[in-house]
Amino acid sequence: AGLDRHTRELTDKRSKVLGESYRLFYRKPVHLVKGQGQYLWDAAGDKYLDVYNNVASIGHCHPAVINAVNEQMHQLNTHTRYLHERILDYSEDILSTMPTAIDRAMYMCTGSEANDLAMRVARSYSSGTGIIVTQEAYHGTSALTSGASPALGTGQTLDATTRLLPSPDHYRLSDVDLGHWFAQQMQAQIDDMAAHGIKFAGFLADSIFSSDGVLPGTAGFMQEAIDVVHQNGGIFIADEVQPGFARTGEAFWGFARHALVPDIVTVGKPMGNGIPVSGLFAKSDVLASFSDHIPYFNTFGGNPVAMAAAQAVLTVIRDENLQEHSLTVGRKLLTELQTLMDKHECVGDVRGAGLFIGFELVKDRASKEADQQLALDVIERLREKHVLTSVAGPYGNVLKLRPPLAFQEQDIDWLVGALDESLTELTA
Ligand code: PMP
Numbered sequence: 001a002g003l004d005r006h007t008r009e010l011t012d013k014r015s016k017v018l019g020e021s022y023r024l025f026y027r028k029p030v031h032l033v034k035g036q037g038q039y040l041w042d043a044a045g046d047k048y049l050d051v052y053n054n055v056a057s058i059g060h061c062h063p064a065v066i067n068a069v070n071e072q073m074h075q076l077n078t079h080t081r082y083l084h085e086r087i088l089d090y091s092e093d094i095l096s097t098m099p100t101a102i103d104r105a106m107y108m109c110t111g112s113e114a115n116d117l118a119m120r121v122a123r124s125y126s127s128g129t130g131i132i133v134t135q136e137a138y139h140g141t142s143a144l145t146s147g148a149s150p151a152l153g154t155g156q157t158l159d160a161t162t163r164l165l166p167s168p169d170h171y172r173l174s175d176v177d178l179g180h181w182f183a184q185q186m187q188a189q190i191d192d193m194a195a196h197g198i199k200f201a202g203f204l205a206d207s208i209f210s211s212d213g214v215l216p217g218t219a220g221f222m223q224e225a226i227d228v229v230h231q232n233g234g235i236f237i238a239d240e241v242q243p244g245f246a247r248t249g250e251a252f253w254g255f256a257r258h259a260l261v262p263d264i265v266t267v268g269k270p271m272g273n274g275i276p277v278s279g280l281f282a283k284s285d286v287l288a289s290f291s292d293h294i295p296y297f298n299t300f301g302g303n304p305v306a307m308a309a310a311q312a313v314l315t316v317i318r319d320e321n322l323q324e325h326s327l328t329v330g331r332k333l334l335t336e337l338q339t340l341m342d343k344h345e346c347v348g349d350v351r352g353a354g355l356f357i358g359f360e361l362v363k364d365r366a367s368k369e370a371d372q373q374l375a376l377d378v379i380e381r382l383r384e385k386h387v388l389t390s391v392a393g394p395y396g397n398v399l400k401l402r403p404p405l406a407f408q409e410q411d412i413d414w415l416v417g418a419l420d421e422s423l424t425e426l427t428a
Pocket of ligand 1 (some may be wrong): 109110111112113115138139140141204210239242243268269
């Protein structure tokens with residue numbers, strides 16, 4: 001109802017030809033045809049502000065990526081069984097952004113494949129099977145990673161060796177020493193594994209806890225828990241699909257924001273600004289436990305075109321000072337969003353790091369009871385005002401504000417204004 005003819009044709013065709021696991025955003029779906037920087041246009045020519053996409057991280061259709069891909073595509077695209085400079089040059093460059101202990105690179109096409117391999121490596125290194133993830137984590141589409149992705153809901157059976165760590169929800173856990181509490185929770189899960197005859201292999205986590213509701217926490221709070229992981233013979237896999245590539249502004253990597261040295265780092269989404277490319281970076285001794293015995297070949301992973309895109313992204317992040325930009329614009333945006341708390345009782349908490357902000361809606365500030373319905377209604381209202389974003393967290397009541405890093409100070413008014421109006425309209 002209320003859809004124009006063309007939209008209806010497309011949605012009808014989708015439901016006829018596509019697998020039914022696909023989900024569209026919005027009651028009134030958006031049909032996008034063009035992107036540039038932080039903006040998108042639909043088929044009717046209407047302009048939207050993208051406040052959600054971390055794939056087009058340096059901006060939709062960035063010319064540096066288009067040119068790099070175009071040039072390499074004209075030259076050659078092949079796989080990693082031939083010599084090529086691009087994969088080596090990129091590896092040296094990306095490894096130089098990480099702790100020196102992380103000195104090996106491998107490439108795939110999706111974050112899921114990176115995490116899948118990381119889990120296999122964790123298992124060979126530890127000779128255990130048990131993987132700990134957070135309560136609402138999402139780590140991928142493969143059998144291994146979906147078995148460690150509670151965010152997929154009750155229809156997805158978790159692996160018997162998966163254990164869930166409560167989310168470090170610092171909004172609701174305001175009275176505890178978060179770092180200490182998190183470490184205790186970690187030990188409890190490792191102990192539970194042991195009680196069930198499962199040997200601990202590692203902890204896989206996104207250090208901004210995006211699907212747990214965007215929980216940046218105080219920089220450094222994770223250290224004590226990671227110490228527990230290591231004391232128990234496990235490894236720490238930093239899933240940087242969300243917080244990586246300058247997103248948090250405070251550091252280039254999410255783990256670096258917490259001053260951690262992971263054993264394995266997995267990356268995806270923003271790495272190629274839309275070209276499918278992902279990576280796994282590891283300490284050589286950890287990786288050797290796997291790669292000394294098992295060959296790895298990923299047909300498309302690390303191909304010259306993918307590497308050209310990845311190199312262009314890294315260069316642009318540096319040349320355009322996007323980390324500093326994310327920090328300064330992110331702080332301004334956070335401050336503006338926090339002023340909405342003075343006006344709207346339903347805003348329980350506004351938190352973030354750089355251009356990654358969680359905006360939490362509650363029924364009551366004292367009880368902190370989540371207001372999922374309001375969050376869903378706000379998302380729909382924002383869409384009417386041509387601002388695109390979505391929700392996160394176990395209760396689905398946290399607006400996830402994560403625009404391309406091309407987001408500018410002058411975009412703040414559009415976003416904050418639309419949010420202010422939406423809340424007024426819905427709660428009046
Ligand atoms: N890890 C995290 C934290 C993610 O957010 C995602 C994707 N949403 C993935 C892994 C999986 O990445 P991909 O969809 O590229 O397989």
